[in-house]
Amino acid sequence: MQGLFLFMKRFTTEAFILKHTNYQDADRIYTFVSDDLGKFTALAKGVRKISSRRGGLLDSANKIKVSVSEGSTGFKTVSEVVLLDSYANIKNDFEKSRLVFYVLELLNRFLEEGSVAGVFNLVDVTLKNISSANDDRKSFLAVLAFEIRFMHLLGYTLNLTTCGSCDAPILSPFLGAKFDVSSGSLICSNCFGGFRATSDVINIMIYLNAKIFNLDNAEVPDFSLTNISSASDLVRSYIKEISGYSLSTDKLR
Numbered sequence: 001m002q003g004l005f006l007f008m009k010r011f012t013t014e015a016f017i018l019k020h021t022n023y024q025d026a027d028r029i030y031t032f033v034s035d036d037l038g039k040f041t042a043l044a045k046g047v048r049k050i051s052s053r054r055g056g057l058l059d060s061a062n063k064i065k066v067s068v069s070e071g072s073t074g075f076k077t078v079s080e081v082v083l084l085d086s087y088a089n090i091k092n093d094f095e096k097s098r099l100v101f102y103v104l105e106l107l108n109r110f111l112e113e114g115s116v117a118g119v120f121n122l123v124d125v126t127l128k129n130i131s132s133a134n135d136d137r138k139s140f141l142a143v144l145a146f147e148i149r150f151m152h153l154l155g156y157t158l159n160l161t162t163c164g165s166c167d168a169p170i171l172s173p174f175l176g177a178k179f180d181v182s183s184g185s186l187i188c189s190n191c192f193g194g195f196r197a198t199s200d201v202i203n204i205m206i207y208l209n210a211k212i213f214n215l216d217n218a219e220v221p222d223f224s225l226t227n228i229s230s231a232s233d234l235v236r237s238y239i240k241e242i243s244g245y246s247l248s249t250d251k252l253r
């Protein structure tokens, strides 16, 4: 039986690199998010040596195929890395890079070790959306879409159909409607609380709350940058309420 405890598991998975921290002289500990394992950390030995080929592939936000060995204690070590996408479009663009680092920070702060279904696919679509965006409007919409869907996957779905206070249905054109950032819910005109939200702003949130959009293929309504920004302010205030603190990269405009 004792032999079982010395057994090394080995697995290969597609993953995004969320962050790394230096370890000892030449090593790094990486945090990944993968489809089957969710968030996990693993040690990569020797990657800070100039001669290391793997070190260059293990850049933040990269999509990779990674082979990992796992010891009996659960300690994981990176063995092989294949680069699938480095998102050069994003890394060559200062604004896009800032947005992606904000997305990575949200993932790091909110995800626990282990799997949350759908997160890998959401990150995949979000990076593609930001990468292919040809103006600020599309970039900001991609990030807002990520924020709303990520909160949904974590169990913090926005309530955009009924009043969070009296439960009355709130229908278009949302006359006098408000948004309560502590509960992520609309508030009707008869109830107290919330920040005033226009019909256009609520419609953006409803649109993005419905599903994960590949913004390249979707027939995206012509939302204005001003309205996207207003919706973003409300959703970001909600995220701050949930997390209890400001994110360091949350200075996007």
Ligand SMILES: [Zn+2]
Pocket (backbone or CB within 6 Å): 163, 164, 165, 166, 167, 168, 187, 188, 189, 190, 191
């Ligand atoms: Zn109400």
